[in-house]
Amino acid sequence: MTLLLISLALCILPSLATTGDELALLSFKSTLPGGALASWSAPGSYCRWPGVVCGGRRHPERVVALRLPAHNLTGRLSPSLGNLSFLRELDFSDNQLVGQIPPELGRLVRLRVLNLSDNLLQGSIPAALGRCTRLTRLDLHNNKLQGGIPPRLAELTSMEYMSLARNTLSGEIPPSLANLSNLSYLALSANMLSGVIPSSFGMLSSLSAITLGSNNLSGSIPVTFWNITTLKSFVVRNNMLSGTIPPNAFNNLPNIQMIRMDINQFHGPIPPSIANASRISEVQLNYNFFSGHVPPELGMLRDLYWLQMENNLFQAKGPQDWEFITALTNCSKLEVLGLNENKLEGALPLSISNLSTSLIHLELRINGITGSIPEGIGNLVNLQRLVLMRNSFTGTLPSSLGRLKNLGGLTVAENKISGSIPWTIGNLTKLNYLDLNMNSFSGGVPITFGNLTKLFGLNLSSNNLTGPIPSGLFNIPTLSGYFYLSNNNLVGSIPQEIGNLKNLVEFRAESNKLSGEIPTTLVGCQLLRSLSLQNNILSGSIPLLLSDLKGLETLDLSSNNFSGLIPKSLGNLTMLHYLNLSFNNFVGEVPTTGVFSNVTIVSIQGNNKLCGGISDLHLPPCALQSPKRRHKLLVVLVVSSTSVVTLAIIVLLYKLLSRHMKNKEAIPSTTPIQGHPMVSYSQLVKATDEFSKTNLLGSGAFGSVYKGELDGEAGERTIHVAVKVLKLQTRGALKSFIAECEALRNLRHRNLLKIVTACSSIDTRGDDFRAIVYNFMPNGSLEGWLHPDKNNQEEQKHLNLHQRVTILLDVAYALDYLHCHGSAPTIHCDVKSSNVLLDAEMIAHVGDFGLAKILVEGSSILQQSTSSMGFRGTIGYAAPEYGAGNTVSTYGDIYSYGILVLETITGKRPTDSFNQGLTLRAYVELCLHDRAMDVVDTQLSLDLESELHIADAAAYTRTEDCLIQLLKLGVSCSQELPSSRMPTGAIIKELRAIKESLCGNAG
Structure with a gap:
């Protein structure tokens, strides 16, 4: 009898175990809304459910892994997951899980991998996880976890990989984490951690990478850190760390490949011992207070490809201080050299021309460098970005720059360079921007600049350039960011070809000797936001078409010889916030609408024949018509009185015709979309609570969108909708309504916004009303x-x-x-x-x-x-x-x-x-x-x-x-x-x- 009971127990126990795992999985599924994991349904076959892995020699029906990354899971983590006692791997990364991490996961003593990264989890990290002593990988990065790092995590002595980055963890880093002797990767960056870096971390003898960036850490780097011989990557950027790098810091870092210490408060010199870190490829020390000379020992780092040391206090004066440039010629893989905003003075050594041909970025902005730019700089044939602005370079611009066929950006602005601009610059056909601003260049603008067909921005301002503006510049289709010619001695007219720059945003040519009229082709620059032509000798009237530049924000035509009336249509430029028409010869009445109604953004002084306008302009009133003029007008009225009836008939016919055309134009919108019944104006008023501001979702050029609740048919539920109400007073709005109805008439696709209904009606004031109703998008x-x-x-x-x-x-x-x-x-x-x-x-x-x-x-x-x-x-x-x-x-x-x-x-x-x-x-x-x-x-x-x-x-x-x-x-x-x-x-x-x-x- 006893033997029989034992046999029965052996048969029943596996069944009970299996049922327990299945119940745990179903319990987890029940916490996920929206029908997630619907395929987890067939009873008894849970080992074949998606993401479920069973295995093991002795217990083949036990769940050993749950792998559901990027499955759009929402909802909360069920505590029942803690009942999967054979679980070794749990991966729910890249979902939208919310709530807290259940402490019950601490019961998973066989767990080796826990990955809950890229979710929306909140609360604190459960200290109970410290019981998962076999855990080798813990990844909780990119959630909303709060509180401190539990010291009990130090009990996870098998841990090799730990990432708690990108949360809102606070407090200090527990020194006890140094007990994780197998840890090779530790990521705590992008949190709110404070305090110092524990000196005990020097005991992490297996550490390969540590990232502590973007926190509030202070104090200095523990001396023990510089003895972790296994360290490959060291990232402490964007903190409040201070102190110096010890002289022998790099003697015991033979494997270091990356150092990022930028955006801190470190000071002192860079020790020559850096030459011992022979495998280092990236050094990022910018935005600190490092000082002294740049060590020539950097030239011994043969794998170095990235060296950024800008925004420090490094010094150079004589040739000996520049020896590091000669030394860096040994770094054949060097691609980026950044030395902006230091205290580098004296002349650039000629050896800069012998730097690696792999060099892509060379930046020396905002120093005190003097002398000429070496002619041999044209040897850096793969250079894509050369930034030398705000130094004291003299001499001429090397014509060898024309050999840099890959150059995308060249700026030598704010120096003392003179002579003509080399025509060879026109060979740089990949150039995206060119900035020669604030130098002493003379002569004409090279006509070869018309070859720069990739140019997005050109700044030639504040030089001594003469001659006309080459028309070829206006045939560069990509020239759209900015085009600056101001403060030169350019003559002639603005070329008619300016209208070819369809996407130009800003054009500045003030303080030259330009003459002639503003070309009417300027209207082609439909994206223009800023136009500055002041201090020239331009004449003629303001083209009426200028008012078609709807995006114009600033317009300065002051100190020229413009004449005629100020166009009222300029008042229609709703984006305009600065208008200067001062010191010209404008006459007549100043408009009062639009921009002209705001005295703080309009300047018209120095035009002695202007009158009227708003009172704040303090202009004399426009004179009444003279008696002789009034007599002529009276004669005209008398003669015309015989035509009153005819005129009335014409007006009546015009109104009738207009109404007919309006009704005809509205015909397509009366039945806008097949299969979608029209909804009444009153229904939409009710749905949106009378189009209240609290329901306003947004507003565009042709309409405003409101959130609403539309009553369904009898017995049907209320639907949440978005109601787009057309601004029919805006030109083109009705065409927009018709176009949208036509486009959506036969379109059906999962990724197109679904239309619910439409409305073509009359509002309470008797005005036309048009609206389209869509499904509401809650996100x-x-x-x-x-x-x-x-x-x-x-x-x-x-x-x-x-x-x-x-x-x-x-x-x-x-x-x-x-x-x-x-x-x-x-x-x-x-x-x-x-x-x-x-x-x-x-x-x-x-x-x-x-x-x-x-x-x-x-x-x-x-x-x-x-x-x-x-x-x-x-x-x-x-x-x-x-x-x-x-x-x-x-x-x-x-x-x-x-x-x-x-x-x-x-x-x-x-x-x-x-x-x-x-x-x-x-x-x-x-x-x-x-x-x-x-x-x-x-x-x-x-x-x-x-x-x-x-x-x-x-x-x-x-x-x-x-x-x-x-x-x-x-x-x-x-x-x-x-x-x-x-x-x-x-x-x-x-x-x-x-x-x-x-x-x-x-x-």
């Missing part, structure tokens, strides 16, 4: 996630890299459908981050088809636009060829998509200001080949820095490669030549490969 726009309000802590959001790639892929799917798979090819014409809406599951939907264009079936992809709406798209996103406003194409959408990709990865708006006035695309392209990670969104950079790095070099490299591939994708899609841009199919293929690579990292 707002991509723009809101990329650029949250920094002053509103509740709106602080973060998209990890996987989420950003997924969103970009969703948008690519939408464009592929519009261009290739809809009922007719459709061009969106306004792809931008604010038009990418995110639903509750963070799925992206492309919306706002107010500028859309449907191509005629069978037509070519590129065709003439018959629209009269003019410029299509949004500044910064619009394709260059749209500047003329006469063509639309699918290529234009791809360009906008490319800018969207760059915005998503860099976190920068396309309208932000960049160095030397570069555009976002030019800025990325300039840094892509050597400093790509410098342009990546700080959030993504911190993610990368705090997760893998040296300890898992392969995974780190894959993630970094993905970021670079995304930047390259954005640059490729936004090529200047439309036909060079990638088609949607190739974009989707590329993004899928990137996403698969990221998932591989997560796993």
